Amino acid sequence: MPTQAKIAALDGLHTFPRLLLHHASTRPGAPAIREKSLGIWQTWTWFDVAERVRALACGLAELGFKRGDNLAIIGDNRPHLYMMMAAAQCLGGVPVPLYQDAVAAEMLFVLQDAGVRFAIVEDQEQVDKLLEIKDQLPALEHIIYDDPRGMRHYNQTFLHDVHELMEMGRIHDRNHPDFLNREIEQGHFDDVSVMLYTSGTTGKPKGVCQTHASFIAAARGGIEVDRLTADEDILSYLPMAWVGDHLFSFAQAMVSGFTINCPESGETVMTDLREIGPTYYFAPPRVFEGLLTSVMIRMEDAGKIKQKLFHHFMDVAKRCGADILDGKPVSAGDRLQYAVGNLLIYGPLRNVLGMNRIRVAYTAGAAIGPELFSFYRSIGINLKQLYGQTETCAYVCLQPDGHVKSDTVGAPAPGVEIKIADNGEVLVKGPMLLKGYYQRPDATAESINADGYFLTGDAGFLDADGQLKIIDRAKDVGKLTSGGMFAPNYIENKLKFFQFIKEAVCFGNERDMVCAFVNIDVGAVGNWAERRGIAYAGYTDLAGKPQVLELIRECVEEVNAALAGDAMVADSQVHRFLVLHKELDPDDDELTRTRKVRRNFVSEKYKVLIDALYEGKASQFIETEVKFEDGRRGKVSADLKIVDAKTFAVAGKTA
Numbered sequence: 049m050p051t052q053a054k055i056a057a058l059d060g061l062h063t064f065p066r067l068l069l070h071h072a073s074t075r076p077g078a079p080a081i082r083e084k085s086l087g088i089w090q091t092w093t094w095f096d097v098a099e100r101v102r103a104l105a106c107g108l109a110e111l112g113f114k115r116g117d118n119l120a121i122i123g124d125n126r127p128h129l130y131m132m133m134a135a136a137q138c139l140g141g142v143p144v145p146l147y148q149d150a151v152a153a154e155m156l157f158v159l160q161d162a163g164v165r166f167a168i169v170e171d172q173e174q175v176d177k178l179l180e181i182k183d184q185l186p187a188l189e190h191i192i193y194d195d196p197r198g199m200r201h202y203n204q205t206f207l208h209d210v211h212e213l214m215e216m217g218r219i220h221d222r223n224h225p226d227f228l229n230r231e232i233e234q235g236h237f238d239d240v241s242v243m244l245y246t247s248g249t250t251g252k253p254k255g256v257c258q259t260h261a262s263f264i265a266a267a268r269g270g271i272e273v274d275r276l277t278a279d280e281d282i283l284s285y286l287p288m289a290w291v292g293d294h295l296f297s298f299a300q301a302m303v304s305g306f307t308i309n310c311p312e313s314g315e316t317v318m319t320d321l322r323e324i325g326p327t328y329y330f331a332p333p334r335v336f337e338g339l340l341t342s343v344m345i346r347m348e349d350a351g352k353i354k355q356k357l358f359h360h361f362m363d364v365a366k367r368c369g370a371d372i373l374d375g376k377p378v379s380a381g382d383r384l385q386y387a388v389g390n391l392l393i394y395g396p397l398r399n400v401l402g403m404n405r406i407r408v409a410y411t412a413g414a415a416i417g418p419e420l421f422s423f424y425r426s427i428g429i430n431l432k433q434l435y436g437q438t439e440t441c442a443y444v445c446l447q448p449d450g451h452v453k454s455d456t457v458g459a460p461a462p463g464v465e466i467k468i469a470d471n472g473e474v475l476v477k478g479p480m481l482l483k484g485y486y487q488r489p490d491a492t493a494e495s496i497n498a499d500g501y502f503l504t505g506d507a508g509f510l511d512a513d514g515q516l517k518i519i520d521r522a523k524d525v526g527k528l529t530s531g532g533m534f535a536p537n538y539i540e541n542k543l544k545f546f547q548f549i550k551e552a553v554c555f556g557n558e559r560d561m562v563c564a565f566v567n568i569d570v571g572a573v574g575n576w577a578e579r580r581g582i583a584y585a586g587y588t589d590l591a592g593k594p595q596v597l598e599l600i601r602e603c604v605e606e607v608n609a610a611l612a613g614d615a616m617v618a619d620s621q622v623h624r625f626l627v628l629h630k631e632l633d634p635d636d637d638e639l640t641r642t643r644k645v646r647r648n649f650v651s652e653k654y655k656v657l658i659d660a661l662y663e664g665k666a667s668q669f670i671e672t673e674v675k676f677e678d679g680r681r682g683k684v685s686a687d688l689k690i691v692d693a694k695t696f697a698v699a700g701k702t703a
Contacts, residue, residue: 062237063260065138067302072098081127084312104135107217111190115140118162122146123170125284125310128194128210132168139231144243145289147641152177158245165189172198237261244291244438247640255486256438265479266441267299269462273446274408280306280328285317292412295442296330321402329409333416341547345575361389369426374450394427410434417541418454433457441480445516456515473522474508475501526557532619546603547572551632561623563661567631588686591627597691604693612696621695624661629686635675
């Protein structure tokens with residue numbers, strides 16, 4: 049155990065190791081990280097974390113880790129994995145988190161590209177993945193694992209238990225007591241602090257090199273705008289390889305000193321969420337969509353009186369909930385009704401969702417539908433949208449309290465400049481920009497112009513209040529043959545607001561109409577079918593039921609009615625659609641690991657279906673190869689019915 053003097057804060061809090069030492073020195077007993085293990089929450093104070101980081105860093109040094117080395121981090125959100133990030137940074141190394149659900153072949157490119165010599169992994173599953181490809185990784189020298197279960201008979205000399213590494217490090221620290229502080233003192237704010245790989249939506253992933261300064265600046269901007277304190281609790285459950293997790297769970301915790309809470313497993317997240325009751329929360333839209341779907345499924349099963357109360361008070365919330373949250377004037381009658389609704393509906397609902405204590409919630413990673421966004425704000429959850437990319441430390445805009453709009457992503461964050469190019473592309477400049485792409489000066493030069501602005505690749509504009517409105521990816525925005533704008537993501541988000549629709553992919557660029565693929569939400573639609581006595585054998589069978597197609601048609605037509613009232617996208621109503629015979633899946637390369645649609649890949653893979661939509665066919669047979677979790681391959685086939693949807697008159701035209 050180090051002495052208080054050993055972890056005394058160094059002058060200048062401009063690197064993450066210095067911030068860690070600062071918290072350990074000034075508030076040693078405050079909780080830094082919690083983890084639920086075997087049903088019990090374990091707590092590490094800032095002093096505990098500093099001690100373990102010191103031991104891990106010295107252990108890495110003993111194994112030969114040196115300044116400039118890259119450390120792969122693979123696994124669910126675990127305290128020791130977060131500590132290893134800081135340990136690598138102490139030595140001037142760079143943590144490189146990978147998506148834990150990626151198969152070995154997907155990890156191979158990143159591990160090779162980054163020249164990884166050291167890896168810290170969560171458990172036996174991740175060890176096995178690395179062993180599978182180790183002969184293709186000549187640079188990989190050491191693998192450290194956190195969970196020893198199942199590892200008893202693994203006797204490779206390059207495998208190390210994390211606790212053994214810490215003991216090795218403590219011996220090293222006793223023999224070289226000044227070593228680590230000297231290493232930390234060498235750290236500079238412009239050193240690369242983390243390398244996060246892009247999702248590879250359109251090509252091979254690129255390693256985004258971010259410095260201590262950029263992530264600290266991004267962390268401080270969010271803390272300033274939302275008045276975050278050391279008393280916040282956050283549930284860290286999203287992939288460590290995602291820039292959002294690195295900002296909120298690591299960088300902001302290091303800067304403000306709040307507590308990171310790691311759930312027991314992916315299956316217990318909702319239970320753990322309710323137990324912790326975080327004050328600060330973030331999730332991509334798909335999580336908020338899933339939560340809303342679960343609520344709607346439960347309401348389907350509720351009695352008639354409960355359903356009537358729910359729908360009545362949700363109408364009240366829709367009318368005035370967001371205004372009350374923003375402190376805007378609301379009539380006494382509506383305030384009274386909302387107060388009753390809060391007692392009977394909104395409060396219990398927030399409790400079920402684990403969001404009773406939330407002061408600020410963010411959604412990021414993809415655009416969220418305005419309807420979904422408004423739903424959460426209407427029930428008293430201070431949900432805000434973030435817009436940004438891995439290259440901008442997760443955000444460039446923030447929505448201050450009282451100035452939150454459902455159709456914008458907020459005003460430029462502190463220190464950030466935004467400019468709209470002549471072609472409508474959003475350009476950004478600020479302290480949170482990447483230092484460069486790893487070993488890709490060509491890609492760096494293409495992404496940052498001569499004036500220092502990063503080219504986001506997104507189309508948007510600043511509204512009258514100076515808030516940024518994103519239309520879509522610039523490369524995805526197109527035109528219909530009628531001349532009307534086609535923004536697929538905008539339409540897809542509207543479709544995904546319905547609990548029955550999990551994913552949607554729209555087509556229409558340089559065509560005479562918009563058509564769509566739909567993935568049903570098997571949980572929501574399955575519950576709906578069971579309540580109506582509709583038997584089904586699985587996703588493919590359920591997706592092809594005539595009653596389900598009619599259900600989805602009603603959703604599509606409701607979206608069309610809404611689009612007809614928006615002059616900008618009125619021509620983009622969905623004329624024809626089909627329900628896919630399988631769910632789009634990252635394992636089949638149809639989605640990225642962040643669950644973004646790989647639009648070009650899907651278009652090529654399912655070209656026969658797109659052709660059928662536009663050729664006026666009533667159905668189309670397709671057989672698709674799928675990859676199972678255990679690596680086996682199989683085929684799914686179906687004769688997909690194509691459905692015509694009603695469109696609505698637009699500005700004097702006949703739709």
